[in-house]
Amino acid sequence: MADGQGGALAQFDVVVVGAGFAGLYALYRLRQSGLSTCILEQGSGVGGTWYWNRYPGARCDTESLQYSYQFSEELQQDWEWSERYATQPEIERYLNHVADRFDLRRDMRFSTKVEATVFDERSGLWQIRTGDGNTTFARYVVMATGCLSSSLTPKFEGMESFAGPQYHTALWPKEPVDFTGQNVAVLGTGSSAMQVIPIIAEQAKQLNVFQRTANYAVPAWNGPLDRDYLKWFKANYVENRKRAKRLVSGFLCYYNPKTTFEVSDEDRDREYEARWREGGIGYLAAFSDITTNDEANRLAADFIHRKIRSIVKDPKVAELLIPDSVIGCKRLCVHAGYYATYNRDNVALIDVKTDPVERITPTGVVVAGKDYPADTLVLATGFDAMTGALNKIDIRGRRGISLKEKWAEGPRSYLGVASSGFPNLFTVTGPGSPSVLTNMVPTIEQHVDFIAGCIAANEARGGGTMEPEVAAEEAWVADNDGVAHRTLRYNCTSWYLGSNVPGKKRVFMPFVAGLPAFIAKCDEIVSEGYRGFRFEQIQENARGAA
Numbered sequence: 001m002a003d004g005q006g007g008a009l010a011q012f013d014v015v016v017v018g019a020g021f022a023g024l025y026a027l028y029r030l031r032q033s034g035l036s037t038c039i040l041e042q043g044s045g046v047g048g049t050w051y052w053n054r055y056p057g058a059r060c061d062t063e064s065l066q067y068s069y070q071f072s073e074e075l076q077q078d079w080e081w082s083e084r085y086a087t088q089p090e091i092e093r094y095l096n097h098v099a100d101r102f103d104l105r106r107d108m109r110f111s112t113k114v115e116a117t118v119f120d121e122r123s124g125l126w127q128i129r130t131g132d133g134n135t136t137f138a139r140y141v142v143m144a145t146g147c148l149s150s151s152l153t154p155k156f157e158g159m160e161s162f163a164g165p166q167y168h169t170a171l172w173p174k175e176p177v178d179f180t181g182q183n184v185a186v187l188g189t190g191s192s193a194m195q196v197i198p199i200i201a202e203q204a205k206q207l208n209v210f211q212r213t214a215n216y217a218v219p220a221w222n223g224p225l226d227r228d229y230l231k232w233f234k235a236n237y238v239e240n241r242k243r244a245k246r247l248v249s250g251f252l253c254y255y256n257p258k259t260t261f262e263v264s265d266e267d268r269d270r271e272y273e274a275r276w277r278e279g280g281i282g283y284l285a286a287f288s289d290i291t292t293n294d295e296a297n298r299l300a301a302d303f304i305h306r307k308i309r310s311i312v313k314d315p316k317v318a319e320l321l322i323p324d325s326v327i328g329c330k331r332l333c334v335h336a337g338y339y340a341t342y343n344r345d346n347v348a349l350i351d352v353k354t355d356p357v358e359r360i361t362p363t364g365v366v367v368a369g370k371d372y373p374a375d376t377l378v379l380a381t382g383f384d385a386m387t388g389a390l391n392k393i394d395i396r397g398r399r400g401i402s403l404k405e406k407w408a409e410g411p412r413s414y415l416g417v418a419s420s421g422f423p424n425l426f427t428v429t430g431p432g433s434p435s436v437l438t439n440m441v442p443t444i445e446q447h448v449d450f451i452a453g454c455i456a457a458n459e460a461r462g463g464g465t466m467e468p469e470v471a472a473e474e475a476w477v478a479d480n481d482g483v484a485h486r487t488l489r490y491n492c493t494s495w496y497l498g499s500n501v502p503g504k505k506r507v508f509m510p511f512v513a514g515l516p517a518f519i520a521k522c523d524e525i526v527s528e529g530y531r532g533f534r535f536e537q538i539q540e541n542a543r544g545a546a
């Protein structure tokens with residue numbers, strides 16, 4: 001079939017956009033429902049986040065035994081994770097294994113960038129236009145485009161004049177990059193920067209790190225997985241997964257029910273120290289009030305301040321590395337040797353908060369009138385999170401209204417999975433879902449199962465259209481905003497709020513009340529016949545003509 005302009009045409013029940021964790025599971029799950037399903041993926045391979053973020057040191061900050069699928073007990077028993085925190089190459093291998101094991105590749109089109117997705121009200125079909133000039137039709141679209149997949153590059157004056165290579169951590173080349181003997185400038189000090197900096201420091205002649213905001217980081221203490229722990233975890237996988245789902249983050253760790261002020265000063269410090277020695281983001285679970293009580297938060301933060309001072313030898317550098325914000329407001333970083341890297345003679349930290357980057361020259365970065373020589377620029381400057389990847393696609397629903405226009409004053413969705421005016425279009429980990437505040441992989445499975453249930457319910461009603469009612473959507477957004485305002489997460493500039501992107505409306509995007517509350521809401525909505533969703537029949541069945 002051709003579209004009259006030379007592009008090929010195809011039609012599926014469902015088109016899934018993206019071949020990361022969400023897209024692969026969506027394809028697997030929707031195929032099981034008997035729906036013809038196809039993935040369109042911009043990259044040349046599977047992986048999503050784990051395909052693009054291949055910078056040296058890229059590693060997950062959630063333990064590998066939990067940052068993995070549970071839909072197949074055989075898979076979780078067979079796959080052998082080698083380390084406590086998996087590297088990018090290992091996760092990419094895992095996702096390739098999943099694609100092969102479940103024969104998913106035959107329904108995937110790689111190097112296929114989705115440019116527009118337009119709803120035709122007459123036929124009830126979505127028309128999906130891709131960069132290769134082809135058009136695909138689908139009754140349903142599932143956007144599995146990820147939360148952190150639209151990279152952000154600030155516009156520094158003179159950037160285009162830079163003579164050497166520039167790499168964004170989220171768009172890293174497949175070929176290894178060698179920094180040996182070079183002057184390297186790293187811009188940014190978030191999670192990505194903290195992982196790449198210690199590795200570049202080992203190779204570079206001189207590494208200059210340009211920091212605007214200091215971030216909190218706890219050690220990973222990564223290493224090979226302990227064999228006894230692995231054996232125990234696998235023997236109890238199903239039960240462990242069930243227990244994790246009952247926790248606010250969906251991540252199994254010990255949530256101390258005690259508050260900060262219930263214990264003596266000595267016991268409090270002992271608990272912080274134990275968490276520090278254990279490593280990982282479980283630090284925030286040391287006491288139950290760290291993310292809700294100002295003083296509790298300050299004490300937990302002070303402990304990390306002391307750690308930074310004890311690791312970093314130059315007191316001026318240590319002070320610069322100490323964040324002045326609430327701990328846990330931004331995502332807590334997990335590092336391997338980040339702070340100690342500043343004890344090296346070839347590493348310098350440059351404050352660009354007081355004096356922002358003035359300009360980039362062909363051979364360096366200018367700050368406060370001083371030119372810092374650079375052969376290579378590394379941009380670890382983050383993402384237009386949660387809405388960025390969706391807004392890059394021209395998504396048009398009823399009456400030709402675009403999702404980007406609808407979301408100009410902040411994203412509006414019901415449960416983070418659907419938005420009114422955009423029938424039969426679903427988002428996995430969309431704004432309004434718990435996604436990034438939880439262990440992503442199990443949450444993705446929950447979101448996809450819910451979406452598969454929505455599609456099945458719609459099919460059972462005749463296969464017309466399904467979309468949220470405006471009132472249900474508005475209530476969902478308002479409730480989340482209300483809860484988010486009462487947390488300490490509102491008190492900083494973070495990608496959760498979109499405030500890292502110039503001009504983006506400041507709205508707390510993820511669902512903040514935790515995974516169990518979200519699952520309970522979804523279950524309740526299903527048990528009440530998909531309360532808050534509107535089902536309609538297609539007026540004129542023109543599908544066959546498409």
Ligand code: NAP
Pocket residue numbers: 059060061062148154169187188189190191192193195210211212213331334352357380381382383493495500
């Ligand atoms: P990020 O946390 O948003 O950090 C971006 C950095 O770039 C910040 O330090 C930011 O400073 C800086 N920056 C941006 N624009 C700048 C400008 N014009 N001038 C100077 N500095 C500028 O991004 P990320 O490090 O890529 O991490 C994003 C998220 O990805 C993480 O929070 C995490 O969820 C995920 N991630 C996870 C892992 C892992 O699993 N281990 C690894 C990497 C990323 P400001 O803070 O002042 O804006």
